[in-house]
Amino acid sequence: MADIPSWERLSPRQRTLAGLTLALANFIVVLDLTIANVSVPHIAGNLGISPDQGTWVITSYAVAEAICVPLTGWLAQRFGALRLFAFGMAGFGLFSLLCGLSTTLGMIVVCRIGQGLCGGPLMPMSQTLLLRVFPPDQRGRAMGMWAMTTLLGPAIGPIVGGYISDNWSWHWIFFINVPITVVCVLAAFALLRPVDTETSRQPIDRVGLALLIFWIGSLQIMLDIGRDHDWFGDPLIVMLAVFAGIGFCVFLIWEATQDHPIVDLRVFRHSGFSFGVFALSLCFGAYFASIVAIPQWLQISMGYTATDAGIVTAFTAMTALTTSPIAARLLGKVDSRVMVACAILWLACMSVLRAHWNTSADFWTLALPQILQGFAMPFFFIPMTTLTLGAVEPQETASAAGLQNFLRTMGSAVATSLVLTGWGDAQRVSHSELAGAIQPEQAQALLSGAGFSSEQIRQTIDNLVNQQAAVVGLNYIFLITALVLVASATLVILSPRPKPPGQVDTSAAH
Template sequence: MAVQEDFKPFTGPTLLLAGVVLALTNFMVVLDTTIANVSVAHISGSLGISSTQGTWVITSYAVAEAICVPLTGWLAGRFGTVKTFIFGMLGFGLFSMLCGLSNSLTMLVACRIGQGLCGGPLMPLSQTLLLRIFPKEQQGQAMGLWAMTTVTAPILGPILGGTISDSWSWHWIFFINIPIAALCAFGAHRLLSPAETGTEKLAMDKIGLALLVVWIGALQIMLDIGREHDWFGDGLIVILAIVAAIGLVVFVAWEITERQPIVDLRVFRHRGFTVSVISLAFAFAAFFASAVLIPQWLQSSMGYTATYAGYVTAFTGVGAVAMSPIVAKLIDKVDPRGLVCFGILWLGATSLLRVHWTSGADFWTLAMPQLLQGIGMPFFFIPLTTIGLGAVEPEETASAAGVMSFLRTMAGAIGTSVATTLYANNAVVARSEIVSKLNADPTSAAMQAGGFSLDQVRSTIEQTVTQESYAMAINHLFLLSAIVFAFAAMIIWVSPRPTRAVEAGAAH
C-alpha cells in the first residue's frame, strides 16, 4: 500500500463511497457499546450465569477499548492510518464471530476483550480519515456525517439488540457485525489506499502500557467479582486491590517522567482540563450505569421483553439528536460552563423523576424520563469537551482528547460495575425491610378465601416481595445518581472559561 506524499482530497463518487465506509465503521463500533445492554438477560440465561456476571460482557469491552484508545496514534504512525484501520476492522469482525460462537462466560468475555482492543482505534481513525479525504471546505459536512453516526448508533443499539435477541438469539447481535466488517475492510482497501499516511519506527512506552494494563485489569476484575467473593473478606480481592493501587501509583510516576508516555498525564497541569475530566468521569459513570441497569430491571422484574426494554431506553437518543444542533449554535454565544452545569443538572433532574418508579409503572412513565434525559445530553458532552480541550496548549490537543476518551470509557465501565453491585446489595436490604414489615397472615387468609391454595399464596407473596425489593433498589440508585450529577455540575465552575476555540474534530 503505497504512501502518496502529495495526497489530494477525494472528489465525486470515490469521496461518497469512502465517506459511507468510514461512517458505517464508526456506526458499527459505537453500536456495539449499547447493543448488548438489553441482551444481558438473554446471555445470562443462556450461559447459566447471574445478571451481575452478565454485565461483564459490557464492562470487558469498554475496558479493552479504553486501553487501546491511547495506542491509536502510535499504531497509525508505525503502520499507517489506513493499514491500522483495515486490520482493526478485520480483527473486530473476527472477534465478533467468536463472540457469537461463545458457549461459556470465559470465552465470551475473552472475545469481547479482543473485540474492544480491535474496535478501540476504529472510532478516532474513522474521523481522522474523514478529515483527510474531504476537501477543507467540506470538512464540516464530514464531521456532521461522523457525528450523526455517533449519535444515532446508541439509539438503534438497544432496539436492534432487543429485537434480535427476542426474534433469533443473542448470538446474532455479534454475527451481524461480520458482513459489515468484511464490507468496510474491503471498501477501505479499495478506496482509501491513496490516503495512506507515512510510517516511521516510533519508540513505544512498553513499560507504561504494561503498567496501564496491570492496574486497570486488576481494578476491573476486583469490581466485577468482588460481590461474589465477599469483597475484602476474600484474599483474592485484597490482592487485586493492592495490585491496582500500587500499579496506579507506579504508572502515574512513570508516565510523568517518560519522554514519550503512552498516556500524557502532563495535560492535567491545566486546571480547566482537570476539572472538566473530573466532571465528565462522574457524570458519564452515572449515566452509563443507568443505561445498563434499566434494561436489566425492566426484563427481570417488570416482565418486559428485550425488544420493549430497547424501545424504552432508546428514547434517550431521540432527545439528544434533536438538541445537538441547538447546542452547537449556543456554544459560541454562551459561557460553556453554564451549558455544562445546566446539562448535568438536567440529567440529575431526570434521575429524580425515576426515583418514584414503581412495579406498576406503565410504558410512558418509564420512557418519558429517558426522552427528557436525552435533551440534556448535548449540553453536557459538547461544551464539556470545549472547556477541556480549550484549556490545553494547541499542540497538546490530540493527547488531551485521547486522555478524555480513555477516562470517559473507564468511568463508564467502573460506574457500571459499582452500580451493579449496589443494585444487588440494595435489593437484599430492601427485601429484608419489606419482610420485616409484612403481615402475611391477613393477606394469606384473604387469598385463600379467594380460592388460592397455600402454595399459590406463598408463591404470589414471594414474587411480589422480590419485585418490590428490586424496584426500591433501583430507586435508591437513581437518588444516588442525582447526587453524583449535582456534584459533577457544580465542580465545573472551578474551571476557568476557555480562552481558545477548539478545531472541528479535535474532540474525538
C-alpha cells in the same frame, strides 16, 4: 504526490463513498456499546449464569477499549491510519463472529476483550481519515455525518438488540457485525489508499503499557467479582485491591518521568482540562450505568420484553438528535461551562424523577425521563470538547483527546460495576425491611382463599417482595446518581473559561 493535498487525490464520488464507509464503521462500533445492554438477561439465561455475571459482557468490552485508546497514536504512526483502521475493522468482525459462537462466559468475555482492543482505534481513525478525505470547506458536513452516527448508534442499539434477542437469538447481535465489517474493510482498501498517513518508527512505553493493563485489569476484576465473593471478606478481593492500588501508584510515578509516556499525565497541569475531564467521567459513568440497569430491571422485574426495554432506553438518543443542531449553533455564543453545567443539572433532575418509579408505572411514565433527558444530551457532549481541549496547548491536543476518551470509557465500566453492586446491596436491605413490614398471615389467608397451595403462597409473597425490593433499590441508585451529577456540574462551573471554538484544534478529539 506528496505535495498534493490528500483530498485532491480522490474524485468527488470516491470522497462520498469513503465518507459513507467511515461513518458506517463508526456506527457499527458505537452500536456495539449498547446493543448488548438489553440482551444481558438473554445471554445470562442461555449460558446459565447470573445477570450480574452477564454484565461482564459489557464491562470487558469497555475496559479493553479504554486500554487500547492510548495506543492509537503510536499505532497510527507505526502502521499508518489506513492499515490500522482496516485491520482493526477486520479484528472487530472476527471477534464479533467468535462472540456469537461463544458457549461459555469465559469465552464470550475473552472475545469481547478482543472486540474492544480492535474497536478502540476505530472511532479516532475514522475521524482522522475523514479529515484527510474531505477539503476544509466540506469537513463540517462530513463531521456532522460522523456525529450523527455517534448519536444514532446508542439510539438504535437497544432496539436492534432487543428485537434480535426476542425474535431470533442473542448470538445474532454479534453476527450482524460480520458482513458490515467485511464491506468496510474492502471499501477502505479500495478507496482510502491515496489518503493514508505516513509511517515512522516511534518508541513505545512498554513498561507503562504493562502497568496500565495490570492496574486496570486488577481493578475491574475486583469490581466485577466482588459482589459474588463477599467483597473484602474474601482474600482474593483484598489481593486484587492491593494490586490495583500499588499498580496505579507505580504507573503514575513511571508515566510522570518518561519522555514518551503511554499516557501523558502532564496535561493535568491545566486546571480546565482536569476539571472538565473528571466531570465528563462522572457524568458519562452515571449516564451509561443507568442505561445498563434500567433494561435489566424492566426485563427481570417488570416483565418487559427485550424489545420494549430497548425502546424505553433508546428514547434518550432519539430526542438528542432534535437538539443537536441548536447546541452546535450556540457553541461560541454561550459560555461552554454554562451549557454543560445546565445540561448536567437537567440530567440530575431526570434521575430524581426516576427515583419515584414504582411497579405500577406504565410505559410512558418510564419513557418520560428518557425523552426529557435526551434534549439535554447535546448540550453536554458537544461543548465538552471545547471545554477540555480548549484548556491545553495545541501540541498536547492529541494526548489530551486520548486521555479524555480513556477516562470516559473507564468511567462507564467502573460505574456499571459500582451501580450494579449498589443496586444488589440495596435490594437485599429493602427485601429484609419489606419482609419484616408485611403481614404474612393476612396475605396467606387471602391467597389461600383464592385456591393457592402453601408452596404457591410462599413463592407468590416472595416474588412480590423481590419485585418491590428491586424498584426500591433502583430508586436509591437514582438518588445517588443525581448527587454524582450535581458534583459533576460543580466541577464544570469551577473550571476556567475555555478558549473560543475557533482557537481549539478538535481534530484529535474522539
